[in-house]
Amino acid sequence: MITEKLQLYNTLSRKKEIFEPINSPLVGLYVCGPTVYSDVHLGNSRTFISFDMVYRYLKHIGFKVRYVRNITDAGHLEGDRDEGDDKFAKKAKLEQLEPMEIVQKYTLGFHDVMSIFNTLPPSIEPTATGHITEQIEMIKKIIENGFAYEANGTIYFDVEKYSKTNNYGELTNRKLEELLEGTRVLDGQDDKKGRLDFALWISAKPETLMKWPSPWGWGFPGWHIECSAMSTKYLGDTFDIHGGGMDLQATHHTNEIAQSQACSHVAPVKYWMHTNMLTVNGVRMSKSAGNGFLPHELFTGDHPLLEKGYSPMTVRFFMAQAHYRSTLDFSNEALQAAEKGLKRLFAAYSLLGKLTVSETSDSPVAQIRKSCYDAMNDDFNSPIVIANLFELVRIINSVNDGKEKISSSDLDLMKDTMKVFIFDILGFKEESESSDNGVVDGLMQLVLQWRQQVREAKDYAASDKIRNELAKINIVVKDGKDGSRWEKS
């Protein structure tokens, strides 16, 4: 049963719409995955983390979601010109590997990063190379329907012809004339007829490494057709949600719509969702600009712009504090704020089991819970959810201090609300410091017990010496009411 009424922003209509799946409670969700010719950077990760939250929430409120996220492992050219090799082949030459070794290497790396960020795996993760047949079939159909043509073994999509019966620029709200104005004039090196035409199939040169036979000779697929073929294969000619980064909207997604429409005469997607970019000093993080952070650089702090390392959940929390459609600016200060905030959230969560209940309750737990759902239902407004969770944090701490009361039923509701939103929906998890089977932890307990003894004997010179020596090896001791704790600085 669907328990909530969800609104989401549809790029196609440029407004929020009530989400009504085509075959409720089934939901088809497709997200453009990475092109695995290099490491995913943090900006890439943001999109997948955002859609992980979407996927989690849709499931939470009762939908049965088929989440398809592809791996682009062939055919992604540097430009639209026929240079013979795609990104994989180029990288393969650079790293002296087989193209498929490149694909394997970076696919594994991508999966690692996704797992570190605690994202759920998609239901299906199809690869472009595994769906060459489907792509060829789709291209054949587009040619049959008269919207594509062949030139020297390469197949181009005829945008101007398509535009006569369809609105090519609908996703970005642009007219064909405007698009034509912004495009360079053909310089005679291309075989294509129209300036906006794009390749569906690219003819292989003798030196091309990754190529497949087709009715038009040996070649490889264009980037856009891959997503169209894979999404329709697993989700149908028309499916519910298609997501991706905003940078894909103007070209990739616009062409996906055109291809599907030209193939099956129906709009492929009911709701288009686009996530915004991660920026560094206000400028978009991207591979080409060279301002991308790799996840492991962030975790270790091994980067000139980073003052220290940040844990994966700190980063995920940092991202969840901004709305997915807003740009998010990356800075040390913001990351440190996120780190402390998340720590406070978890600290309050762990207090939940220790609270004393009262007969009455002066905490509006039910309203806060509703506010959390309202926020998610309003186009996945995670920042508002977090603001509400911190309202619960305040209450938890006040009850713990004996300043507020909570009833047993409100406490249960609070526990469930915290659990559902922190873990199930926002996808955070608790991170433990120790990875050495507790050896360090055991040693530290000994040291702290010893220090406690000298403190009780009021030998503060000795206890301070222990604390100072530990500080030298980056261990901070914190004395609380119920004993001392330690952590790495």
Next chain:
RNA sequence: GGUCUCUUGGCCGAGUGGCUAGGCACCGGUCUGCAAAACCGACCACUCCGGUUCGAAUCCGGAAGAGACCUCCA
């Protein structure tokens, strides 16, 4: 050049007409041998200039600044 978007307190970031999120920092307090931590409290901002309105961060017009797309990128 064309199209579009954005401009919120020290920092990050919600918020589409009145009730002025949240986190972090700063400040005050509690606790503590001290320090740190933790907790509580306080802190009321919306680029500028006009307009609409009883009332605008929020709507309209203009200016300035920044960014995105148009060309590979989540």
